[in-house]
Amino acid sequence: MNGFKHLIIIILAFSLSNCGDNSDKKNFGISTNAKNNTIALNQVLELNIKNPNNLEVDSISYTLDGKNIEEKTPLSNFKLGSHDIIATIKYDRETEIVTQSISIVNAETPKVFGYQIINTYPHDITSYTQGLEFYNGELYESTGQKGESKLRKVNYKTGEVLKNVNLADNYFGEGLTVLNDNLYLLTWLSGKGFVYNPKSFERKSTFKFGKSQEGWGICNDGNMLYKSDGTEKIWLLNPETLVEDDYIQVYTNKGKIGKLNELEWINGKIYANIYQKNGVVIINPENGATEAVIDFSPLKERVTKHKGLDVLNGIAYNPETQTIFVTGKRWDKLFEVKIIEE
Template sequence: MNKFNLLLLFILNFLFFSCGSNNGNKKSDFSLNIDENKSSFNLNESLKASIVNSKNKSIDSVSYYLGDQYLNSSKNGELDLKLQDVLLGNQDIKAIIYTDETTDTLSKNVKILNAEAPTVYTFEIVNSYPHDITSYTQGLEFHGDTLYESIGQYGSSKLRKVDLETGEVLKEIKLDDQYFAEGLTILNDKLYQLTWQEDEGFIYDLDTFEKTGTFGYDQSKEGWGLCNNGEKIFKSDGTEKIWILDPENLTEQSYIQPTHHKSISTKLNELEWVKGKIYANTYQKDGVAIINPENGAIEGLINFSGLRDQVTQHNKLDVLNGIAYNPNTNKLYVTGKNWDKIFEVKIVEK
């Protein structure tokens, strides 16, 4: 390369790094102010923000975003946002400041909580059915009137097709010993099954249980629960996030954060789609959250305390885990890890 080309390359690099967006290495001349220095808001509250311009620099405009959602642009740099139709949980308020010289991006994290406390429900046992006491239930779902179950533990993980009335195992395959099976869901005659920490999910033909594909976890680290609404697949991973997956390639496109009026929930495990809502049990708890899939609001809590007392008590008896809704009969069923019964339950407001 001759001296002229080297000089030209140097000039181009200099211009590139001297203009355009503030990349964070240079301290911004602006700061983002949120009224009253609040960091937590409830749905339907107003969030007010402004730009502090201590050097009185000329600003062309300021564009505001909540996460990736565009809010508005203004010349004076002020934001007055009524928190409606927004995602709950931890969100970033982002301001992009345009001047003649630079584009600066500022952000602050805020927590958006639900406006109302969740409705509390309890349960009534309608019926009970036999369940394999050795089944460490991780996922449970109906397809038609037939029950499908994912069973966990290293060396004992299985996928089963089960007759609800008798508990008879109609079909079963065992996973390789290095896999710990987790949640499952069925969509378009394909069965999807998670593994826990192996960063891999399996796709099966629903009729034959022949494995037809696999998928990775992309942004999440673990596999916990699965459900679907007929179009999209929802996946929990033990964190505050429930991921929304593209059913074509199983990529994690976005997420919601289940949130009630006081805090953001974590350790949501087995998932079930029930009448437009996501039902999710909290790992090692007796509660099931009823979640709005549009914004993450926890609208209800079902207290299943005492249900475990209704099964045979033994030294391997474990926690509630397993929710199955049959839309054909409008009936809801729950079980647990190493429980010898599946219960049909009626949910009643407390």
């Protein structure tokens, strides 16, 4: 089936964490029904304590992600990804804590969506596109590479640059998003991002990244910011404090998807480019499940071939037209498309 062929093209090689028992002591361990320490969402997680010395146990309690769980626990309300099960075992007036890592994967294979090209517009062939977003009917774009990074407002129909500001040569620009009249722009390895006035392009403030360290893509749902860092994680940032409050891990039914790059929030889902791939994954922001994939690789065949041509990157939803706009790094075209759920 062509859909599965496309799926292989788009998604990175899956990698599963086959973690062992992480007990600090020898008295106890945790055994589960997770095959190779991997279990699917909606299955029932079954736990038992390994007690090779047959010690008399007074009580056992379990937690997963800080939530109390039972020996048999349905996983329907948990996030995907790598997690630690912690068992607290009380015996002979002592307490021992043991940990076991498991990976929770999605229960379903991602769907494969198609697309229809609605319009094709000119795009600056020199722009190493990183972020793309519509705000108040206008298209904003950020680009990368040191010495070339810039923030722009563009007339998407003509390609005319309406406003431009260059980043300092030591910064490598990454994704952008606009929320509450603040434009958030990431940089790659400097560990910081910038906040601009989207009308004047005046820089208002600077913020530092937390555990995410690198800046890749960013989007928002109208309340929270979502930030990728080149791994399988998408971090949730409080827009007031810009502190990373939480994260999701993006997984399919086989394993994690890494190198998540440019992000866009579209109708309650996160659409993400995968770096060095010409496709997009559609993610459930509640649990990190990859619900669908779109293979945009044929679009690259429609742009002008040149030495600096690079991969698809840049996805923006225009609520006025209810269509999606995609381009790539140093592509000379911007494509307006409609997604077809096949």
